[in-house]
Structures are given as structure tokens and as C-alpha cells.
Amino acid sequence: MSASVAKEKSMVIQKEMIANHFKALSTAKETGKKVVYTFVPGNISELILAFDMLPVYPEINALQSGMRKKSDGFIQDAEKIGHSEDVCTYVKCDVGMMINGNIGPTGEKIPPPDLLLLSYTGCFTFMKWFENLKRLYPGVPVAMLHTPYQEDKQIKPEMTQYMVKQLKEEVIPKMEQVSGVKYDEEKLKGILRNSSKVEDAILRIFDTTKNRPSPIDAYFAGVYYIGPINSGFRGTAEAVNYYEELYSEIMERVRLGLGPITPEGEMEKERFRLVVEGPPNWTHFREFWKLFYDFGAVIVASSYTKVGGVYDMGFRVDPEKPLDSLADYCMNCYTNLNLEQRIDLLEQCIVDYKADGFLVNSIKSCNSFSAGQLMIMKELERKLEIPVGLIESDLVDPRYFSYSNIKNRLESFFQMLDQRKIILKQ
Amino acid sequence: MESLNQLIKKCEELAFDLDFTRAKQWKSEGEGRVLVGHMPIYFPREIVHAMNGLAVGILGGGDKKQIIRGDAYYQSYICHMPRGIIELALDGHFDGFEGFLFPSICDVIRNLSGMFRILKKGKFVKYMDFPQNFQKHIGGEFYKSELMEIADKISQINQVEFSVERFNESIQLFNKNRQLTNTAYNLRKEAPWKISAAEMYSVIRAGYVIPVEEHNEILEKLIELVNAAEGVPQDKIRVQVIGAFCEQPPLSLIRTIELAGCYIVEDDFLLGSKWIQGDIEADTSDPVGAIVDAYINHSTFSSTVYDVDDPKEYRMLELFKESKGDGIIFAAPSFCDPALLDHPILQSACDKNGIRYISFLFSENTGQFKVIKEQAGTFSDSIKLWDGDMVGLK
Numbered sequence: 001m002s003a004s005v006a007k008e009k010s011m012v013i014q015k016e017m018i019a020n021h022f023k024a025l026s027t028a029k030e031t032g033k034k035v036v037y038t039f040v041p042g043n044i045s046e047l048i049l050a051f052d053m054l055p056v057y058p059e060i061n062a063l064q065s066g067m068r069k070k071s072d073g074f075i076q077d078a079e080k081i082g083h084s085e086d087v088c089t090y091v092k093c094d095v096g097m098m099i100n101g102n103i104g105p106t107g108e109k110i111p112p113p114d115l116l117l118l119s120y121t122g123c124f125t126f127m128k129w130f131e132n133l134k135r136l137y138p139g140v141p142v143a144m145l146h147t148p149y150q151e152d153k154q155i156k157p158e159m160t161q162y163m164v165k166q167l168k169e170e171v172i173p174k175m176e177q178v179s180g181v182k183y184d185e186e187k188l189k190g191i192l193r194n195s196s197k198v199e200d201a202i203l204r205i206f207d208t209t210k211n212r213p214s215p216i217d218a219y220f221a222g223v224y225y226i227g228p229i230n231s232g233f234r235g236t237a238e239a240v241n242y243y244e245e246l247y248s249e250i251m252e253r254v255r256l257g258l259g260p261i262t263p264e265g266e267m268e269k270e271r272f273r274l275v276v277e278g279p280p281n282w283t284h285f286r287e288f289w290k291l292f293y294d295f296g297a298v299i300v301a302s303s304y305t306k307v308g309g310v311y312d313m314g315f316r317v318d319p320e321k322p323l324d325s326l327a328d329y330c331m332n333c334y335t336n337l338n339l340e341q342r343i344d345l346l347e348q349c350i351v352d353y354k355a356d357g358f359l360v361n362s363i364k365s366c367n368s369f370s371a372g373q374l375m376i377m378k379e380l381e382r383k384l385e386i387p388v389g390l391i392e393s394d395l396v397d398p399r400y401f402s403y404s405n406i407k408n409r410l411e412s413f414f415q416m417l418d419q420r421k422i423i424l425k426q
Numbered sequence: 427m428e429s430l431n432q433l434i435k436k437c438e439e440l441a442f443d444l445d446f447t448r449a450k451q452w453k454s455e456g457e458g459r460v461l462v463g464h465m466p467i468y469f470p471r472e473i474v475h476a477m478n479g480l481a482v483g484i485l486g487g488g489d490k491k492q493i494i495r496g497d498a499y500y501q502s503y504i505c506h507m508p509r510g511i512i513e514l515a516l517d518g519h520f521d522g523f524e525g526f527l528f529p530s531i532c533d534v535i536r537n538l539s540g541m542f543r544i545l546k547k548g549k550f551v552k553y554m555d556f557p558q559n560f561q562k563h564i565g566g567e568f569y570k571s572e573l574m575e576i577a578d579k580i581s582q583i584n585q586v587e588f589s590v591e592r593f594n595e596s597i598q599l600f601n602k603n604r605q606l607t608n609t610a611y612n613l614r615k616e617a618p619w620k621i622s623a624a625e626m627y628s629v630i631r632a633g634y635v636i637p638v639e640e641h642n643e644i645l646e647k648l649i650e651l652v653n654a655a656e657g658v659p660q661d662k663i664r665v666q667v668i669g670a671f672c673e674q675p676p677l678s679l680i681r682t683i684e685l686a687g688c689y690i691v692e693d694d695f696l697l698g699s700k701w702i703q704g705d706i707e708a709d710t711s712d713p714v715g716a717i718v719d720a721y722i723n724h725s726t727f728s729s730t731v732y733d734v735d736d737p738k739e740y741r742m743l744e745l746f747k748e749s750k751g752d753g754i755i756f757a758a759p760s761f762c763d764p765a766l767l768d769h770p771i772l773q774s775a776c777d778k779n780g781i782r783y784i785s786f787l788f789s790e791n792t793g794q795f796k797v798i799k800e801q802a803g804t805f806s807d808s809i810k811l812w813d814g815d816m817v818g819l820k
């Protein structure tokens with residue numbers, strides 16, 4: 001492992017972007033900016049930006065609380081007010097944070113919402129989450145945007161029409177009312193032009209794992225890369241700049257034949273290439289990641305980085321059809337794909353990025369991801385005869401992270417990959 | 427004439443027949459008949475009926491199906507019901523079913539629909555997106571297109587053409603079923619000592635797996651027999667049970683609650699049977715529109731439906747008041763996000779209104795009831811003790 005962990009320029013840019021965003025949130029009251037709470041999958045940030053409002057993503061706050069070791073207390077506080085041990089820990093972490101003064105990840109207070117935008121995409125818990133928040137913030141309007149599921153492996157015209165009608169008659173009027181700004185389609189188109197550039201760049205970035213060694217880890221580092229698109233920057237010029245910078249840095253690594261950067265420096269020898277399904281654990285993120293890079297395992301593709309939008313299958317926003325595009329974007333998020341589509345996509349990743357194995361990190365909290373994962377494993381094993389493995393953890397509840405358990409399972413999995421390599425060589 | 431006991435026994439056999447014998451027999455009795463399985467909670471069975479089909483409720487394997495392969499499809503922290511359903515599917519219990527419908531109630535059911543597709547069960551598998559927008563021209567129109575798609579899928583199998591007349595007839599039959607179901611429930615609410623909650627449960631559940639015409643006859647008989655029954659009121663509290671709308675509690679759990687000193691006078695078991703409140707218009711040129719209208723405007727409340735403009739806690743309180751309840755039992759399936767995430771909302775409404783409640787978790791295959799019995803017994807005793815008079819006779 002190389003010792004240097006110098007910050008790349010893109011990291012500095014991202015840090016600044018996020019810090020500025022939280023600064024803007026903490027001063028929203030003074031500046032008069034309206035605040036919209038919404039979710040990552042199917043987030044229609046472009047529309048929020050078109051009304052000059054500021055988005056807040058409770059999921060991002062929850063994961064940040066997990067990384068900063070605060071989620072434990074928040075979850076227990078939520079359980080004290082009646083939340084079950086059995087439900088999604090993001091919800092409990094968020095509720096706990098709220099009843100503890102809503103101090104966000106940067107230590108600044110997050111303002112209460114002026115609008116709850118329930119972009120109900122690929123997860124039922126979102127609805128329950130906001131039903132709870134609605135009671136904690138009485139009087140705050142809720143705009144529901146129901147995203148139909150791609151149950152038949154396609155987006156049918158009725159589905160898009162349903163969503164566009166909701167945008168026109170439910171979401172936009174509520175945004176106009178809350179922000180006091182009139183809907184301006186030309187402005188939205190301009191924002192979407194940036195989104196389309198960002199989508200292209202994202203795809204190019206995650207495609208660099210085709211190289212050997214892979215210049216990036218598409219899961220552990222990947223979650224940082226998707227930070228800006230998942231936290232409100234998708235249609236901004238800053239995002240275009242950030243992703244172009246990131247891409248050129250990665251291409252430089254490719255040119256130099258370098259592997260991914262880890263928290264302990266550069267990973268020198270790539271031993272295993274994996275595709276991972278499921279979100280990561282946040283409470284022990286560093287230890288979790290280390291378990292992989294210590295074994296020389298690099299993640300060449302992950303489903304989690306597609307949670308806020310899937311671009312691999314050809315989807316791009318069309319700025320000339322802004323509302324249709326937003327609708328289709330929502331319907332194309334990873335967890336809104338049906339099980340067969342998820343399998344097809346993962347299969348494509350395994351083949352394209354020449355993975356040696358497929359691993360599921362099954363999250364106790366998250367039925368949206370977890371229900372069906374064992375079937376996904378069975379199918380991929382059957383179709384590709386590839387080694388598959390399963391580890392279990394949670395997003396932000398440290399009670400469900402067992403280091404030794406995960407380590408044992410990973411060790412056996414890597415042994416299996418080694419053996420397979422020997423067999424394939426023979 | 428059959429006695430009440432005989433009728434109930436027959437219903438129990440029908441309701442828990444995991445081979446769906448009566449449904450399969452019905453299919454074999456006529457040309458072009460199709461069986462369409464549907465998962466909880468609610469599905470407008472009128473659509474299937476009007477297309478010469480029988481919509482068969484699939485409510486899991488309960489405590490009657492041993493899980494051998496189902497656990498290999500679901501991690502331990504996912505509710506029990508889907509593993510029972512997969513087990514039934516893998517063991518061929520649904521052989522002969524043409525289609526499967528998965529109403530959009532949660533992520534588990536959503537992904538179960540994908541498993542059925544991969545396992546190539548039936549001739550069609552449809553995940554049914556119920557709208558969460560309740561405006562007729564938005565959510566209503568979308569819902570209509572979903573329903574028409576189902577009618578089309580059935581038509582492709584049996585070549586039955588869409589007919590307004592047949593749809594209106596089907597709606598009438600199901601209106602009658604809803605009326606009779608309500609009458610039966612009301613009888614129980616008024617005199618819960620005449621028929622137990624577990625018995626009533628079996629009668630209503632039988633309706634999920636047999637033709638509606640036959641169930642209507644059963645309900646008519648039941649009402650007659652219950653009216654004629656006498657029974658002795660007991661010193662029990664009146665409770666509302668909430669949270670069991672999808673995965674069903676084992677019959678013994680329902681019995682346990684009653685044996686522990688509680689009359690269950692309101693519940694959300696088999697919620698689909700009372701989903702639509704009142705009649706659906708049955709004399710119209712747009713019967714599917716009428717079904718849509720009923721869903722949009724006359725649905726009951728549920729953990730799976732967006733409720734912001736019609737808060738569920740008030741609707742729960744209304745039901746509680748109507749049923750002259752003494753307390754509420756929150757009984758939810760383990761790991762059921764929709765049910766469990768409602769608890770803080772509903773329980774805080776109880777706290778604000780001075781309603782006493784207890785809460786526990788179950789699985790459809792729960793076999794030990796000692797703890798639940800003690801909890802329900804203590805609950806009943808405490809209410810009786812503190813409320814003074816004989817609560818069961820209110």
C-alpha cells in the first residue's frame with residue numbers, strides 16, 4: 001500500500017460544494033430560501049433548483065450520522081418514542097436527529113422543511129417516513145410524486161403520463177405556492193442540459209473500471225463520486241465541473257497504470273474484481289472497506305451507485321422534454337427496476353467489467369434492496385457460473401455490524417475466488 | 427339445515443385448504459374459466475369475475491405449511507409471509523392458476539412478483555400499481571389502465587370479451603358480498619359472545635377461495651344462524667386489533683386473544699374484504715370507472731396507502747368509537763415496515779385520547795402464545811379493574 005493520501009483536486013471541490021450547501025441551509029431563514037426535504041432515488045433536484053429552493057436529503061443526513069458515529073444514539077431515541085427495532089434504521093436515525101435539534105452532519109442546524117416532496121420511487125418506506133415527518137412538522141405541505149414500478153421491464157406511456165400529470169398538477173403548484181416563484185420551463189431546460197452532461201460524465205467515470213488495474217473502487221469510492229448527484233447538484237454547473245475534473249484525474253491514473261486510492265493510500269495489487277449489490281454499511285465504513293482492500297479486492301461495479309439513477313442502459317434526460325424526462329429518470333432508478341432487470345444489469349456489469357465474483361451486502365433495514373437478493377444470487381450463479389457470496393450488515397445501526405462475521409465470510413469467499421482462478425488456469 | 431358449528435367447520439376447511447380444491451374444481455366445471463391468485467391486501471375481484479375467472483386470495487402458508495425451501499429465498503429479517511408463498515409455489519399448490527396479481531403494498535411483495543416472473547409461474551404475473559394519487563383524472567386514470575390491462579390479459583387466455591353487462595353483474599354480486607360481510611361483522615360487534623372472532627375469521631376467509639355466489643349463500647346462512655343463536659355474554663373487554671392486514675395471524679393467536687379476556691370487535695384481518703366502504707355503482711356504462719371511483723373515494727385506511735389528506739389516526743379513532751372499544755391491540759407481523767412505521771403515529775393518537783393499548787409482534791407460523799396470552803390477559807384485567815363496570819356489556 002502506498003503511503004501518500006494526498007487530496008485530489010476533485011475531492012477538494014466536492015468538499016467545498018457540500019460545505020457551501022450546508023452553509024446555505026443553515027442560513028436559509030435569513031436569506032429567505034425555502035427548504036425542500038426529499039429522497040435520493042427519484043430525486044427531482046432539477047425542479048427544486050428551478051424554484052430556487054434548497055434540497056435536504058434525510059437519507060444523506062442519516063448516512064452521515066452513521067459515519068460520524070451518531071446514529072446509534074439517534075436510533076435509540078427514536079425507539080424510545082415508539083419506533084420498532086425491526087424497521088428501516090434510516091428513518092429512525094432521521095427522526096432521532098430531528099428530536100435532538102436537527103443538527104446536521106456538518107454541525108450546523110438543518111432548517112425545518114417548507115415542503116416535503118415525497119418522491120416515492122422504489123421504496124415504500126419513503127411514504128411511511130414522510131407520514132411520520134408530516135406529524136413531526138405539522139402544517140408543512142406534502143407533495144406526493146408516485147413513481148410506478150417497472151414491473152413489466154418497461155416504461156409504458158400511461159406511466160409517464162401519470163407522472164407528468166402529478167408533476168403538473170400536484171408537485172409544481174405546491175412548489176410555486178411554497179417558493180412564491182412561477183414555474184419557468186426554460187430555466188428547467190437549462191438545468192437539465194447540465195444534468196445530461198453530468199450523466200455522460202458519470203457513465204464515463206464508472207466505465208473506467210474496465211481497465212486493469214481498475215483505477216477506482218466503484219463502491220467504496222463510488223459512494224463519494226455519486227455524492228454530488230445525489231445531494232442536489234445534478235443540474236448545476238458545479239457538478240459539471242466536478243465530474244469533468246474527477247474524470248480527468250481518473251484518466252490520469254489509467255495512463256499511469258495505477259489502482260484505486262483507499263484511505264490508506266494506493267491499492268497496489270488488484271487480486272479480485274467484484275460486483276457488489278446492496279448499500280454499504282456506514283457505521284464502520286472504513287473498517288468495512290479495509291476488509292476488501294487488504295485482500296486486494298476492488299469493486300468494479302455496484303448497484304448502490306445507481307440508486308439515484310441508472311445511466312448504463314442508455315437513459316439520458318432530454319432537456320427539450322423536461323417533465324417527461326424527470327418522470328422517466330425517476331422510473332429508471334435502480335430500486336424501481338424489477339428483479340429481472342436488476343439481474344440483467346448486474347449480469348452486464350459482471351461481464352463488461354470482467355468480475356471474478358459477485359457479492360451481496362444484505363442490509364437488515366432495507367427491504368427495498370434486500371427482498372429478492374437471494375434470488376438474484378441464485379440467478380447470476382446459474383447464468384454465469386460465477387462465485388457468489390453474501391454478507392450481512394446494516395446501514396446505520398451499529399448493533400448489526402459484526403466485524404468478525406463479515407471477515408470470516410469474506411475470507412471464505414476470497415478463498416473460493418482463488419480456487420476458481422486456479423481451476424480456470426488449468 | 428346445517429348448524430352454526432357445521433357451517434363454521436366447513437368454512438375453516440375451505441379457508442385453510444392450501445390446495446385450493448374448491449377453486450380448482452370450479453375451474454374444471456366450465457369452459458374458459460381461469461384462476462387468478464392475488465396477494466393481500468385488496469384487489470377488485472369484480473374484474474376477474476366479469477372475465478369468467480375466479481380471483482383466489484393467496485394469504486400465505488400460515489402455520490399449516492412447513493417451510494423447507496422458502497427460507498433459501500428470504501433473509502431472516504424479512505417477514506414470514508413471502509417465504510410461505512414461495513414454498514407453496516415451489517410445491518405446486520398453485521398449479522392450474524393462470525395468473526398472479528401482486529398489489530403494491532410493500533417492497534417485499536413487489537420483489538415477490540419478480541420471483542414469480544423468474545420462476546415462470548402461471549401465464550401472467552402482474553404487479554399492480556395502486557395509485558397513491560387520489561384525483562380521479564390523475565391516479566384514477568392510471569388505475570383504470572392497470573385494471574384494463576388485467577382484463578386484457580385474461581381475455582388473451584380465455585377469449586372472453588369485455589362486456590359492460592357482465593361487469594355490472596359482477597359488481598352487484600360483490601356489493602352483496604360486502605353488504606353481507608358488514609352485516610355479519612356488525613352482528614359480532616353487537617353480540618360477540620354469539621360467534622367467536624376466530625370463527626368469523628374462517629367464514630370471511632373462506633370467501634377468498636371460493637366463488638362469490640357460494641360465499642354469499644354461506645354468509646346468508648351464517649347471519650340467520652347467528653341471529654338465532656343465544657350464547658352468554660362474558661366479562662371481557664372489547665378490543666380493536668390493528669396491524670395484521672397482510673400477513674395473517676394464526677387462528678390460535680386470534681383464539682388466544684379472546685381466551686385471554688378480550689372480545690375482538692374490530693380488526694384489520696382480511697382487510698381486503700371490507701376495503702371498499704359501501705356499494706360500487708352497478709348500473710353504469712363505465713363499470714371499470716365505477717370500480718376506480720370506489721377505490722379513489724371509498725377505500726378504508728391502511729398502512730399501505732398514502733394518507734396525508736385523510737389522517738389514519740382519526741379513522742382509527744372513529745372505528746374505535748363506533749365499535750365501543752375498551753382498548754386497542756397493535757399486533758403486527760415481525761419485520762413489517764408498513765405496519766410498524768404506523769405504530770408511533772397511531773399510538774400517539776391513543777395517548778392523546780386516553781385510549782389504552784398494548785402491542786406485540788407475530789408471524790403467521792407463531793406457535794407459542796404464552797407470552798401473548800399473559801399480555802392480553804393483563805391488559806384485559808387492568809381495563810376491567812380500572813374501568814369498573816362490566817365492560818363486555820356496553
Ligand code: SF4
Nearest residue numbers: 088123125366367368
Ligand atoms: S428501506 Fe432502504 S431504500 Fe427505503 S428508506 Fe430505508 S434504506 Fe432507504
Ligand code: SF4
Nearest residue numbers: 505532534672673762
Ligand atoms: S407482512 Fe408487511 S412487509 Fe411482509 S409482505 Fe406483508 S406488508 Fe409486506
